[in-house]
């Protein structure tokens with residue numbers, strides 16, 4: 001079993017932005033979802049775990065080795081799919097993967113060839129292996145990205161917002177691939193898409209303004225607000241009145257009408273209906289409670 005321990009991690013950038021503020025987490029094998037809005041600090045945390053930047057304070061250990069002091073130890077076992085890959089050289093996908101495998105330390109030519117071929121097949125890009133990655137669609141690029149992250153049989157795989165910009169079919173294919181990668185490694189999926197976490201991750205955390213505001217199993221977290229979420233369709237113009245009177249966690253347009261969701265132990269007033277909460281409701285509830293506390 002692999003264990004990643006993050007203890008009281010902070011990151012303040014030179015411009016004064018405090019992107020991480022006292023993060024503590026323990027992550028073991030399986031898929032771990034890190035959910036947060038844009039700017040919550042997800043990429044900062046991912047880059048710090050990937051040893052691409054140092055924290056301001058705090059510690060991270062992988063299998064009891066301090067990776068801030070000994071970054072090479074985790075780099076050997078790490079696969080990272082960043083949010084932005086940057087530019088791709090104009091060589092074939094197969095050659096690029098082979099080159100990246102050398103950088104990952106797979107020096108034996110025969111072993112490298114086997115790994116590259118197996119990975120291209122696994123991500124369903126073998127038939128496109130002679131094409132340049134820069135000619136690939138978004139979904140194909142992400143699948144190539146996961147292939148390069150899997151080089152060298154990593155024990156920790158970090159994927160940062162992997163489905164942003166993919167159409168639903170490509171996104172589905174990518175996520176299925178990710179879930180196949182196995183239960184024997186740590187996979188950290190950073191995303192703002194609640195659905196991806198609900199479908200894939202037995203454990204998750206919510207990051208907000210650089211702080212972990214909730215950790216647990218998605219089903220259990222949702223169960224913790226069961227019976228407390230109420231919904232009502234209201235005239236759009238009344239939204240300010242409702243906001244003053246109730247704890248509105250989210251507002252949605254449903255078939256052109258405004259639907260509000262309210263957090264309350266009892267029925268807020270006539271016309272409200274109790275609903276079975278989902279993970280999105282839990283996410284909004286947690287963020288709402290955190291914001292109320294900070295006000």
Ligand SMILES: Nc1ncnc2c1ncn2[C@@H]1O[C@H](COP(=O)(O)OP(=O)(O)OP(=O)(O)O)[C@@H](O)[C@H]1O
Pocket residue numbers: 013014015017018019036037038039040041042043044045161
């Ligand atoms: N290199 C940097 N220098 C200064 N500020 C930064 C740097 N990188 C990130 N930030 C700031 O730190 C905060 C957290 O950013 P981060 O990219 O980690 O969030 P995120 O949750 O990954 O969001 P997104 O999905 O938009 O990337 C933001 O306020 C961002 O502007």
